[in-house]
Amino acid sequence: MSLIQAKNLSKEYKNGEVTTSVLKNITFSIKAGEFVAIMGPSGSGKSTLMHILGFLDALSSGEYLFNGKNVSTLSDDELALMRSREVGFVFQSFNLLSRTTVLDNTILPLMYTKDSRLEWEAKARVALEEVGLSHRLNHFSDQLSGGEKQRVAIARALINKPSIIFADEPTGNLDSKSGLQVMRILQKLNEEGKTIILVTHEKYTAEHAKRIIRIKDGQIFADETVRERQLADKTDELVK
Amino acid sequence: MNYLNSMHCAGKILAANKARSFLSMLGVIIGVMVVIIIISVGAGAQSLILNQIKSMGSNLVGILPGKSEDKGPPVAVMGVVVTTLKYEDGRAIMNRGNSHIVGVASYVRGIDTIIFGDTKTDTNFVGTTASMIYVEDAKVEYGRFFTEDEERSLARVVVLGSQTAGDLFTDEDPLGKQIRIKKTAFTIIGVMKPRGVSGFENQDDQIFVPLPTAQKLLLGINHVSFMRAKIDSGEYVDSSLEFIKDVLREQHGITDPENDDFTVQSAAQGLHALTQITNALRFFLAAVASIALVVGGFGIMNIMLAAVQERTKEIGLRKAVGAKHSDITRQFLVETVTITFFGGLLGIIFGLLISVVIAKVAQNMGYKWDLVITFSSVLLAVSVSVGIGLIFGIVPARRASRLSPIEALRYE
Numbered sequence: 035m036s037l038i039q040a041k042n043l044s045k046e047y048k049n050g051e052v053t054t055s056v057l058k059n060i061t062f063s064i065k066a067g068e069f070v071a072i073m074g075p076s077g078s079g080k081s082t083l084m085h086i087l088g089f090l091d092a093l094s095s096g097e098y099l100f101n102g103k104n105v106s107t108l109s110d111d112e113l114a115l116m117r118s119r120e121v122g123f124v125f126q127s128f129n130l131l132s133r134t135t136v137l138d139n140t141i142l143p144l145m146y147t148k149d150s151r152l153e154w155e156a157k158a159r160v161a162l163e164e165v166g167l168s169h170r171l172n173h174f175s176d177q178l179s180g181g182e183k184q185r186v187a188i189a190r191a192l193i194n195k196p197s198i199i200f201a202d203e204p205t206g207n208l209d210s211k212s213g214l215q216v217m218r219i220l221q222k223l224n225e226e227g228k229t230i231i232l233v234t235h236e237k238y239t240a241e242h243a244k245r246i247i248r249i250k251d252g253q254i255f256a257d258e259t260v261r262e263r264q265l266a267d268k269t270d271e272l273v274k
Numbered sequence: 275m276n277y278l279n280s281m282h283c284a285g286k287i288l289a290a291n292k293a294r295s296f297l298s299m300l301g302v303i304i305g306v307m308v309v310i311i312i313i314s315v316g317a318g319a320q321s322l323i324l325n326q327i328k329s330m331g332s333n334l335v336g337i338l339p340g341k342s343e344d345k346g347p348p349v350a351v352m353g354v355v356v357t358t359l360k361y362e363d364g365r366a367i368m369n370r371g372n373s374h375i376v377g378v379a380s381y382v383r384g385i386d387t388i389i390f391g392d393t394k395t396d397t398n399f400v401g402t403t404a405s406m407i408y409v410e411d412a413k414v415e416y417g418r419f420f421t422e423d424e425e426r427s428l429a430r431v432v433v434l435g436s437q438t439a440g441d442l443f444t445d446e447d448p449l450g451k452q453i454r455i456k457k458t459a460f461t462i463i464g465v466m467k468p469r470g471v472s473g474f475e476n477q478d479d480q481i482f483v484p485l486p487t488a489q490k491l492l493l494g495i496n497h498v499s500f501m502r503a504k505i506d507s508g509e510y511v512d513s514s515l516e517f518i519k520d521v522l523r524e525q526h527g528i529t530d531p532e533n534d535d536f537t538v539q540s541a542a543q544g545l546h547a548l549t550q551i552t553n554a555l556r557f558f559l560a561a562v563a564s565i566a567l568v569v570g571g572f573g574i575m576n577i578m579l580a581a582v583q584e585r586t587k588e589i590g591l592r593k594a595v596g597a598k599h600s601d602i603t604r605q606f607l608v609e610t611v612t613i614t615f616f617g618g619l620l621g622i623i624f625g626l627l628i629s630v631v632i633a634k635v636a637q638n639m640g641y642k643w644d645l646v647i648t649f650s651s652v653l654l655a656v657s658v659s660v661g662i663g664l665i666f667g668i669v670p671a672r673r674a675s676r677l678s679p680i681e682a683l684r685y686e
Contacts, residue, residue, distance in 0.1 A: 142592070151279070
């Protein structure tokens with residue numbers, strides 16, 4: 035069974051009389067363990083799609099099944115519970131709390147669970163180990179480099195052991211070396227079995243994924259594995 | 275998120291934003307401090323008044339014109355002029371010969387200009403009986419007090435309070451000199467020893483003339499304002515009280531005690547009446563001070579609303595990692611209450627310190643000022659400040675919880 039099933043998913047924004055259609059009849063599915071890049075130019079609707087898939091935003095019409103469960107019937111509190119248990123987010127702008135230590139930033143999602151406080155630090159250590167930052171536990175977030183900040187954000191996304199990690203332009207604010215490091219971590223997590231959905235407009239970032247869904251003007255116009263894509267690109271070059 | 279987590283979280287956030295936290299606390303600190311100080315100063319001032327009355331002696335019985343009200347003090351205390359007490363009433367009490375009544379002094383008062391040569395000064399004059407000197411335990415510095423004969427014969431003699439004497443006579447001997455009040459010449463026969471301030475009156479800045487003289491020549495009245503009787507021992511105060519009432523009823527031809535046109539009160543009863551007045555005053559002061567607390571509350575609401583704006587992105591993030599509406603509401607409420615609670619504690623500390631300083635200063639100035647700090651005022655201040663946190667924290671907390679996670683995350 036697919037982890038994510040989107041059927042005719044649409045999203046409209048109403049601003050007075052004007053209705054803007056951001057997503058139009060999007061249908062696709064993602065299985066557990068996939069590494070999918072949703073790629074498209076800015077304004078294509080890729081972030082909105084990620085927000086809907088990550089239970090942050092509601093869809094206007096269509097159906098979104100998560101693990102077979104219809105998400106549009108869930109209440110606000112149930113959606114909060116889904117965000118707490120099933121997903122972890124990594125944002126372009128890191129979104130770490132300033133003047134707060136790496137440890138406290140990492141354990142933020144645990145505050146909204148029934149986890150015992152005694153285990154918080156141990157869990158944070160495991161998650162930070164995963165991104166290679168366990169030695170920075172008591173540093174303040176403001177003292178970290180951009181790459182380190184994003185790795186803390188990944189640790190934060192991991193700490194609740196979610197089914198999926200959503201990464202929204204995770205390399206957008208990073209230099210290419212740090213960006214590559216972050217992508218390597220995401221790849222490693224995927225190899226360990228995590229489902230990862232990456233949103234990006236950069237081709238070379240998207241190519242770290244195994245599958246690329248291309249979106250333009252709110253519609254899917256390509257859905258292919260990276261291998262297929264690379265072959266197709268090569269064919270294009272040969273034809274030229 | 276449970277309350278423990280909320281408090282842990284609030285503590286970290288407030289510690290991370292020390293300046294903002296302190297500024298939000300400031301209103302509550304000042305509010306609570308003012309409440310504590312005012313309550314303490316009110317109680318101190320009350321103790322000052324009561325101590326002074328006590329120092330006049332608990333063996334004193336006051337006789338006031340007008341019927342006693344069931345509740346509160348007799349109207350004469352409130353400044354209403356009642357003319358039912360006469361000079362003769364005091365004499366009648368003494369003449370009936372109750373061995374426990376040591377003396378009865380009657381009083382009238384006025385303010386007038388006294389003239390000595392080219393010097394003029396406004397002063398309080400007291401028309402009283404010769405018995406006043408031992409009823410009040412007053413002492414004459416030099417010269418003498420007037421006699422009963424002088425009192426009855428409308429003698430134009432005057433005894434000066436120590437301060438008045440000093441004001442009028444810098445290096446001359448006042449004895450035998452003449453001063454004029456309302457064109458009547460009085461001969462100075464004595465100067466009193468300093469007695470200090472008592473019952474909000476400077477006892478030394480007044481002059482004493484025989485009561486009938488004051489009635490006829492200075493005031494043109496034939497009633498007395500009040501009388502004081504001195505009882506030989508505290509245990510006979512109650513019986514003497516009844517004795518005086520009987521004499522006065524007889525003097526005034528009253529058969530039914532319901533129709534009494536006078537009030538006889540022991541110092542203890544007088545204290546009780548005065549306590550009621552000062553209590554009302556303290557309550558009023560505390561109510562005024564509470565306004566300061568409410569203003570502090572609005573200050574906190576203001577800062578918390580600004581904090582919600584400033585922390586929109588943080589709220590969005592918290593929602594993204596699983597916070598429910600109620601979690602956000604609770605977090606902001608706990609933060610506000612933490613601010614007001616610690617603000618309240620600091621306010622109490624400063625308030626107590628300043629109260630102690632005020633009491634010490636007053637005591638050093640010679641006032642019998644007790645340092646009064648009641649546990650209830652401290653408890654009230656803390657609970658009010660926490661209550662303010664709850665009330666004024668609700669609006670910002672709800673606003674924060676209602677933010678959509680997406681809008682909040684996009685907020686720059």
